[in-house]
Each structure stands twice: as C-alpha cells, then as structure tokens.
Amino acid sequence: MKPLYEDLWISTPEFPAAEQQPELMMHGFMLRHPRGNLLISRVEHPQDHNALADLGGVMRHYLTHWHEAAPGALAIQQRFNNPLYCHARSLGPVSRVVEPDATFMAQESHFGDFHILPSPGHTPGSCSYFYHSPWGKRYLFVGDTLTQDQSGWRTLIVAESNLNDLHxxxxxxxxLQPDVVLMSSTRGHLSWQEVNAEQWQQAINEAERSPLDVRDGPSG
Incomplete structure (x- = not known):
C-alpha cells in the first residue's frame, strides 16, 4: 500500500497473465475514515494485507462489482473480521468466493458521509462510492464503470453489461463533482485522476464516444 492523499492509500498493482491483457493493471484503495479504515475494491497481495494491519486493520470492505470477489477478500475478512458489502445483484457470484455480510439495492449513506451509489451498466450490480474528505478532496470510486487507456477515458463493456443502464x-x-476519480482497473494508465468540473464533463463525453468493448475477452 502507498499513500495518495492524507487519508487515501492505493494497493500494489495486480497484473493478469500477459498474454491476456498485457497492459491491464488492477488496484484497490484504503480510505482512512474517522470511524475506521474502509477498503474499496480488491486487494490481493499479502504484503498489502500486512500493510493494512500496520495501518490499523480494516473496519469494512466494499466491492464495486462482483469481478472484485477474489481470494484476497476472504483472507482479509478472516484476518480482520471485517464485514464485506456489495450490491444485492452481485450477491450470487460474490458468494461463490466469499460470503458478504450485507448488501444494498438503493442509494444510502454510511456514517453520514460515505455515499453508496448503485451504478448499473458495467454489471447489473455495479456500485460507486462518493466521499468528501475532511482534508478537502472529493473522492469518487467508480470501479470499472469508467477506465482509462492510452486512448483516454472509456466505459468498460463486458458480456453482462447493459448499455441503457450504463448510459x-x-x-x-x-x-457529481469529484476532485479525484479512482478506478479499479486501467490499461497502461494510473488508476486515479484528478479532475476539475470541466475535465469531468469532458471525461464522460469521451467515455461515451469511445466505449471499450471486451465482450469477447477477459473482463476487469
């Protein structure tokens, strides 16, 4: 884990088999919330699990979609005894890897300031998280609904995607008015990007014009 901001850490990157997606890079994030450490997305490396322990453990773990259900989520749950959260429409596939403790279907807020935003489209159970840090930055965790590659901002379309929901x-x-957009996977690009209001609207315009269709290949 390495710090990005005063209260936000990013995990060691994960890379799938080179012959599948040579530029694909996956990350998870740890948010140091006043109530305890919140983990978002997948964090698989054991050295990151040790770093989480050094940083005070994990109070809650939130998945942005079921593709993030991996052995590391179970190892973290067993080590830190933290509840795992996901969208209700991700429950079935997530449960094949690790048992969630709670699900949600609609927009809600945890601790009054960590906002859960169901974001169907990439998958039926995709979800985003929005948090206005007391240090000033507004973080938007988008999972794989938005990503970046060498061509710029993209939406990620897989076999189970619904284009109307994604729109x-x-x-x-x-x-929304994020200051930092945090992505679970990117291709040849950093997994976070600072944006101003104009850049954010341009990013969405670009993503809508140039979707990344991987329905015939591995998904993020």
Whole structure:
C-alpha cells in the first residue's frame, strides 16, 4: 500500500497473465475514515494485507462489482473480521468466493458521509462510492464503470453489461463533482485522476464516444 492523499492509500498493482491483457493493471484503495479504515475494491497481495494491519486493520470492505470477489477478500475478512458489502445483484457470484455480510439495492449513506451509489451498466450490480474528505478532496470510486487507456477515458463493456443502464449511470455521474476519480482497473494508465468540473464533463463525453468493448475477452 502507498499513500495518495492524507487519508487515501492505493494497493500494489495486480497484473493478469500477459498474454491476456498485457497492459491491464488492477488496484484497490484504503480510505482512512474517522470511524475506521474502509477498503474499496480488491486487494490481493499479502504484503498489502500486512500493510493494512500496520495501518490499523480494516473496519469494512466494499466491492464495486462482483469481478472484485477474489481470494484476497476472504483472507482479509478472516484476518480482520471485517464485514464485506456489495450490491444485492452481485450477491450470487460474490458468494461463490466469499460470503458478504450485507448488501444494498438503493442509494444510502454510511456514517453520514460515505455515499453508496448503485451504478448499473458495467454489471447489473455495479456500485460507486462518493466521499468528501475532511482534508478537502472529493473522492469518487467508480470501479470499472469508467477506465482509462492510452486512448483516454472509456466505459468498460463486458458480456453482462447493459448499455441503457450504463448510459443512465454516466448521466448520473454528470451531476457529481469529484476532485479525484479512482478506478479499479486501467490499461497502461494510473488508476486515479484528478479532475476539475470541466475535465469531468469532458471525461464522460469521451467515455461515451469511445466505449471499450471486451465482450469477447477477459473482463476487469
């Protein structure tokens, strides 16, 4: 784990088999919330699990979609005894790897300031998280709904994606005002990007124009 901001850490990157996706890089994030450490997305490396222990453990773990259900989530749950959260429409596939403790279907807020935003489209159970840090930055965790590659901002379409839902989710993103966008996977690019209001609208425009269709290949 390495720090990005005063209260936000990023995990060691994961790379799938080179012959499948040579530029694909996956990350998870740890948010140091006043109530305890929140883990978002997947964190598989054991050295990161040790770093989490040094940073005070994990109070809750949130998945952005079921593709993040991996052995590391179970290892973290067993080590830190933390509840695992996901969207209800991700429950079935997530449960084949690790048992969630709670699910959600609609927008809600945890601790009054950590906002859960169901974001269907990439998968039926995709979800985003929005948090206005007391240090000033507004973080938006988008999972794989948005990503970046060498061509710029993209939406990620897999076999289970719903294009109408994805369009509606991107329209909802337009109403948000993040300072930092945090992605679970990217291709040849960093997994976070600072944006201003104009850049954020341009990013969504670009993603809508140039979707990344991987329906015939591995998904993120």
């Amino acid at each position: 509606n989710t991107l329209a909802r993103y337009r109403t």
